[in-house]
Amino acid sequence: MSEQREMKERNPWQTPLTILIAVVGVIAIVALVTVAVLQNKPLIPKFKYGIVLDAGSSHTALYIYKWPAEKDNNTGRVEQTRSCKVKGPGISSYASDPKLAGESLLACMKDAERLVPYERHEETPLYLGATAGMRLLNMKDSAASDKVFQAVSATLQESPFSFQGARILSGPEEGAFGWVTVNYLDDRLSQGLETRGALDLGGASTQISFISDKFDGSESPSNSVSFRLYGNDYNLYTHSFLCYGKDQVLRLALAHQTQSGPGLIADPCFHNGYSQPKNYSVLYDSPCVSSRKPSDAPATFNHTGKGSFHQCQEVVKNVFDFSQCKYNQCSFNGIFQPILQGSFGAFSAYYFVMNFLNLTDTSVPLESVKEALSRYCATPWETLKQQHPRTKLKYLSEYCFSGTYIITLLTEGYNFTSATFSDIKFIKKIKESDAGWTLGYMLNLTNMIPAEAPDAPSCLTPATSLSSQSSRWSSSSSSSSACARCGHAAPRNLRSYKSITVKKKKKRDKLAFVKTSRKLRALSILYHKL
């Protein structure tokens, strides 16, 4: 007996405590190895992602798109999963302090980092497209515009995504990509159905794009964009009117009313009782009106309202030039426009304004819309403020003007009539995705829309390029480069990820290492406690 006890004392493995410690130790090591293995083999997310920043004249918005990862032949539906509104004004407003333009994007970029699964970060393409605000800044001060681009690019380069560049979209691109978005989301392209025209009203420019049987591009090549999608050829009419977005048109209308440099104007487009001092130099600080600044004007004028839709329409008509047209027919300012055809989706400010005015129902006759607008414009400013205490005062004060401009642009400018007004649908979203140029832009740059129908036997169509980064667009207004891409190859424009990706890869590996070591340390602490 005493021999047996002696043996136990000499062999510590026989005590219950050591056995327990040994078992816990083995479990901990197994857990540790499992975690380390899982860490290196993350579950692959089901979707792929793409991000586009819309740097508009009035603000910047970030859109995240996703599509099923397994559908590599580009047949998977792309949809918007999230959007983020950048705080503050558009990037062109940071000309005097460009660094702030870059910083303004940080909050939305952080959001995007959270919303796109970590495993997809480095392969997610990120684009920034700027529109009319930057077009105007570039006209006024190209060095300032370059600095703004440098600042935003520096911020985006630092993100974990695959930044593909920041650039100004041309007017035809903005119009064409808006049209692609609308028709893609409506499934009209993949099904080869009749397409819908696109009407986009921004702050600084406005676009009209539609297919007309009567338009082959020959009458006005600069308004023609042709492309082949899902096996169908499209010859799109598109025009972008710079300075005809609603903010710049307000400047044009005010410039018209302040030609003699008065100290006070009674503006029919603003409400009775409205009164605001305005600065001449601020009003005329835009290439859209700068040449018209009255030379002997005082520093300020008092902008008051007299609330008359009919008189407002007369003022607004003055911003259009109907006096010359060298084609068979024009919209305004001597710009060719074929006869309107088919239905139209009107978005951006068309929607914001008509939605606020409760006038999105276009089955209501045009005359009734005008009567409603007339009543709205005649509402005193004080009454209106009481009725809409939560509406931004700047927006509230401008809805009469904007509504009048929209109706005048559509009818006098583009020639919609009482009969064709109901062909317009005011839209914000189509199936959860915002209507706008961003989705069309990304679909093109990632080659997500095949040129041939997915079941077509081979690819025959060489296509041409609308933009330096694009694939199968041709526009008579831009230089073209030939490309014979077969419909469903892997995205061609997602260029190999170059040096930034190497840098990001290192950062990513380091992060993964830190994460794993943290977990290992936590496990070892647990082990020691046990």
Ligand SMILES: O=P(O)(O)OP(=O)(O)OP(=O)(O)OC[C@H]1O[C@@H](n2cnc3c(O)ncnc32)[C@H](O)[C@@H]1O
């Ligand atoms: O296309 P560009 O011309 O570059 O401009 P943008 O992209 O910034 O223009 P948006 O479509 O975002 O907005 C168009 C205009 O509508 C204004 N806006 C935005 N939300 C609005 C709302 O709820 N009510 C009234 N106006 C609004 C905005 O300030 C602009 O003047």
Ligand SMILES: [Ca+2]
């Ligand atoms: Ca816009």
